[in-house]
Amino acid sequence: MSDKPVDKMSFEEAMAALEAVVGQLERGDVPLEESIKLYERGAELKKRCEAKLKEAEEKVAAITLGEDGQPTGTKPVEGL
Template sequence: MTEIENMSFEEAMRELEATVGKLEHGEATLEESIALYERGAALRKHCDEVLRRAEERVEKITLAANGQPTGTVPAEGL
């Protein structure tokens, strides 16, 4: 299995969806279900962190009176 911290957001989401599907079908043993749940929780945390970092990078374009872009401000300023 790929180390979660090295996964892209898309890879982690695909694996998380597959993990949820396996749990929903109920075909795993109790121990397998626990391991799947733990991995799913770690995948979800990773996705949340990737999204948080992406949101921090979002910037708002500031416009001059004539409508021309003049720069950016951090997303926290929104």
């Protein structure tokens, strides 16, 4: 398990770490106390992945397209 703080991870790092956590939990060979820690870390990683996806969606939503369908710039996203 990586010691890197979850809030410093890229989407890809958090997703890979989450997949590793899920794999360990699915095997079922982890002691109960460690399983609880893994579950808590998994919840943090899931939250990070969701936040990074939301950021990406907001960036995509902010791209404006011209009449030819090509990006012409960006516009502010409401609520940011």
